[in-house]
Structures are given as C-alpha cells and as structure tokens.
Amino acid sequence: MAVPKMVYEWRLGIDDTDSLEGGCTTHFMFNILKEFKHKIKLVEYPLLIRLNPNIPWKTRGNGAVGIRFLANEEQAINIFEYVKEMLPPPSKKLKRNSGAILAKAEVLKKEIDSIVRKALTSVVGLNEVLKMIQKKELLYHAKGNKRGLIGALSVCGYEFLGDFTYELLLYRSPENYGTKRSVSLESIKKLEKRFSPQIFSSYDFETNTPLILPRGKDPVLLGIRSKNAELLKKAVKTLDILEPVEGGLIFKTNQATDDHFKRLSKKELGFNNVFYSTVKVSKKPERMIGGHVRVLVKDIKNEEDFWVVAYEPSKRFRDIVSKLIPEDLLWVGGGIRDEMFENRYTLNLERLIILRTVNEYKKINPDCPICGKKLTSKGKNQGFKCKKCGKSYPDAKPKLIPIKRQVMPGLYLPPLTAQRHLTKPLERFCEYNEIKNSDLRHEKKEVLSQDFFIDKSYFY
Numbered sequence: 001m002a003v004p005k006m007v008y009e010w011r012l013g014i015d016d017t018d019s020l021e022g023g024c025t026t027h028f029m030f031n032i033l034k035e036f037k038h039k040i041k042l043v044e045y046p047l048l049i050r051l052n053p054n055i056p057w058k059t060r061g062n063g064a065v066g067i068r069f070l071a072n073e074e075q076a077i078n079i080f081e082y083v084k085e086m087l088p089p090p091s092k093k094l095k096r097n098s099g100a101i102l103a104k105a106e107v108l109k110k111e112i113d114s115i116v117r118k119a120l121t122s123v124v125g126l127n128e129v130l131k132m133i134q135k136k137e138l139l140y141h142a143k144g145n146k147r148g149l150i151g152a153l154s155v156c157g158y159e160f161l162g163d164f165t166y167e168l169l170l171y172r173s174p175e176n177y178g179t180k181r182s183v184s185l186e187s188i189k190k191l192e193k194r195f196s197p198q199i200f201s202s203y204d205f206e207t208n209t210p211l212i213l214p215r216g217k218d219p220v221l222l223g224i225r226s227k228n229a230e231l232l233k234k235a236v237k238t239l240d241i242l243e244p245v246e247g248g249l250i251f252k253t254n255q256a257t258d259d260h261f262k263r264l265s266k267k268e269l270g271f272n273n274v275f276y277s278t279v280k281v282s283k284k285p286e287r288m289i290g291g292h293v294r295v296l297v298k299d300i301k302n303e304e305d306f307w308v309v310a311y312e313p314s315k316r317f318r319d320i321v322s323k324l325i326p327e328d329l330l331w332v333g334g335g336i337r338d339e340m341f342e343n344r345y346t347l348n349l350e351r352l353i354i355l356r357t358v359n360e361y362k363k364i365n366p367d368c369p370i371c372g373k374k375l376t377s378k379g380k381n382q383g384f385k386c387k388k389c390g391k392s393y394p395d396a397k398p399k400l401i402p403i404k405r406q407v408m409p410g411l412y413l414p415p416l417t418a419q420r421h422l423t424k425p426l427e428r429f430c431e432y433n434e435i436k437n438s439d440l441r442h443e444k445k446e447v448l449s450q451d452f453f454i455d456k457s458y459f460y
C-alpha cells in the first residue's frame with residue numbers, strides 16, 4: 001500500500017517578469033494559474049503586493065505576485081519547474097530581471113518579516129535576500145542581476161496587517177496589445193456612480209479620466225478595485241467591453257491601504273525611503289520652475305529641516321500646499337528623493353494632513369491719531385508720517401488685520417490620477433468596515449478556482 005504523501009502549505013513568489021515595454025507580472029501569474037488552477041488548492045486569493053513605490057529601478061508599479069497553496073512536495077516542485085521554464089529571459093534594455101521563490105510556509109518566520117517591511121519602506125539589498133534564501137534553504141530561480149528575488153521573497157513572507165483590498169484584472173487578446181483599449185467610457189462612469197465607494201477609484205470626475213484602464217502596451221485590459229471580491233465579479237459584467245477578453249484573475253492586494261506608512265519601524269530620512277512625520281512650516285512656500293511647489297518644514301521631534309514638494313500634475317493638491325504659512329502644523333507622508341537640495345532632503349508629498357492652521361494677518365499702515373488719515377511709511381523701520389498734518393510718528397507700528405485663511409485643517413490627497421497604488425483613497429475612508437475575524441486570521445481554508453479565476457466564457 002502506498003504511503004500518502006505529506007501535504008504542506010507552500011508559498012510561491014514571483015517578481016519582475018514585466019518590463020518597460022509590456023509584459024506584466026500579474027499576467028504571468030494568470031498563465032501559471034490557467035495551467036495549475038485545478039491541480040493545487042489555494043488557501044488564499046492570488047496575491048499582488050505593492051512594495052516601496054520610490055525604488056528608482058522599479059519597472060512601473062513595483063508589484064510582486066504570489067500564491068499560497070496546499071500540495072505535496074512533488075506537486076509543489078512540479079509547479080516550480082513550470083515557473084522556471086516560463087520565466088522570461090533577462091533584459092538590460094527592458095530592466096527585466098525575473099525571480100521566483102518557493103518556500104514552505106512554516107519556514108518563513110519573523111526574520112523574513114523585517115525584509116518585507118524594508119521592501120515596503122526602504123531599499124532591500126540583494127545580498128540580504130540571497131543570505132536569507134541560503135539560510136532557509138529556499139528553492140529559487142533568478143535571471144539577470146537577480147533583483148526579482150527581492151520582490152519574490154517579500155511576497156512569500158508577506159502578512160496582511162488587517163486591511164486589504166481586491167483587484168479584478170482582465171487581460172487582452174494578444175493581437176490587441178499596444179492598441180487603444182476598447183471599453184465604453186459611459187459604462188465606466190456608471191460603474192463609479194453605482195458602486196462607489198464599495199468599488200473605488202474607477203473614474204475621476206474631477207479630471208474626467210477613467211482610472212481602470214492602464215496606459216501602455218501591457219496585457220491588462222482593465223482593473224477594478226474593492227474590499228469585496230464577489231462584488232467585483234458582479235460589477236465587471238456591467239461594463240461594456242468592446243474587445244475580446246483572454247480571461248482574468250482576482251488578486252488580494254495591499255493596494256489602497258497605506259501599507260507603506262503602517263510598516264515604518266524607524267522613521268529615518270534617507271534616499272528612496274518612505275517617510276512620514278509631524279512638522280511645522282518654517283518658511284513661505286515657493287513656486288518652482290514647472291509649476292511645482294516647495295515648502296521648508298521642521299520635524300517637531302528632531303528639529304530637522306527638510307523640503308516638502310508637491311508636483312505640478314497634482315494641481316489642486318499643489319495649490320493647497322502653496323497656501324500654507326509658517327507655523328502651520330502638518331502631518332506629511334511620502335517618499336524621499338534621491339538627491340539633496342541645499343543640503344536637505346526632499347519629501348515627495350503623497351499625503352498631507354493639515355492639523356492646525358495659525359492666523360494670518362495683513363499689515364496695513366496705522367491711522368493718524370490727530371486727523372484719522374492713513375499714515376505713510378518713511379521706509380523700513382523708519383516709522384510713519386502724516387501727509388496732511390505733516391507730523392512724524394517714529395514709533396508707530398503697522399496694524400495687523402486678520403485675513404481669512406485659504407486652507408483648513410483636514411486630510412488632503414493628490415487627485416486620483418496622481419495617486420500611488422498604495423495610497424488609501426478618500427473613498428475608502430468612508431467604507432463600511434466589514435473586516436471579519438476570519439479575514440484577519442490566516443485560515444487554511446480553500447479558495448476555489450471559480451472564486452479567483454475568470455474564464456473568458458464568463459463574458460460570453
């Protein structure tokens with residue numbers, strides 16, 4: 001009699017199979033699951049994990065993908081061999097250095113967590129990852145400079161901290177890659193109106209831009225996002241899709257959760273790091289060439305000065321920043337630019353909370369105590385003079401008239417078109433909190449292929 005083979009929970013992580021000129025890591029996972037969806041048991045939806053958005057060598061979204069499944073050793077190795085074969089060749093020109101890792105869930109412990117946290121908030125060294133792979137004896141495969149292993153390991157070790165969202169991605173027929181995406185704009189507007197905030201960031205009425213259609217040559221036709229995976233499957237059918245669909249996948253993601261801000265352990269200023277802090281405005285904001293706005297702030301804890309920049313494309317958001325005045329109290333969060341300006345770091349602003357505004361005054365000349373006419377200034381610190389009476393008032397001070405501030409305390413985000421994948425959009429702040437205990441616990445329950453995999457027959 002054959003001895004039943006031991007079944008383990010496995011984690012497979014894959015990164016950097018996309019490139020600047022098309023391809024997409026999520027589509028790679030779609031192809032893997034097309035092949036294996038009936039051969040393995042997933043214990044969670046396929047994962048799409050966004051990492052530090054400020055990494056300069058990232059291709060586009062800095063996202064890595066993974067699956068968690070139950071299988072015996074032979075089945076797991078089988079799928080990994082298939083992944084190895086499918087990994088695209090490295091390309092310097094396309095900045096593509098794919099990597100894949102297979103690990104038993106039980107060997108991924110706390111130590112990996114520190115790498116995951118670092119991958120979300122700063123820069124992980126490849127050596128650190130290679131050492132960990134060696135120490136834990138993980139199966140891996142990497143192309144080119146092996147940088148894909150960083151994301152691959154991060155997905156394997158990733159644990160959700162309560163919040164998460166789903167994204168349903170549909171893929172195009174290969175013959176349409178590079179052409180304009182044919183989805184009716186009217187139907188996208190309707191989707192936004194009907195399902196927001198449960199389904200968020202679908203259409204930006206402020207700039208009249210659909211947000212579900214990516215630009216570029218990649219295979220993704222569209223992506224819709226929600227806390228509710230079931231709703232996504234229903235809602236996608238309300239869209240008027242005017243081109244053939246290859247199929248789709250629903251990913252569980254850390255998108256739209258502010259995950260990068262939550263994972264900060266030490267908040268240190270450093271190139272390419274995620275950073276947030278409570279600060280006071282030190283100087284009046286300056287408008288820069290290109291319409292960007294820069295303001296010098298002081299960290300209220302360590303008194304360190306740094307620049308905060310809001311870029312021109314963020315329009316209204318940038319205008320809010322330009323109306324700040326010295327002593328306003330703020331919470332600022334974003335990524336640190338990889339160059340110093342006037343010996344100070346620069347934070348690319350992603351999220352702004354105005355905590356307290358100070359009064360703003362306008363200086364006007366005082367009135368003449370004798371005739372009541374407005375005095376005229378005799379020059380800086382020279383006092384005032386009445387033209388009518390001819391008398392001088394060397395000690396008179398200008399009058400301070402309070403003026404209405406143009407900004408109010410509150411939370412401010414760039415327009416939806418300029419938001420990062422990880423940024424929690426305003427719509428999600430009013431989302432009914434429906435996190436169940438079972439979502440928080442890592443339950444070994446099976447997720448069926450009909451839950452996460454969308455066959456093209458779904459649309460016809």
Ligand SMILES: [Zn+2]
Pocket residue numbers: 368369370371372373386387388389390
């Ligand atoms: Zn006078």
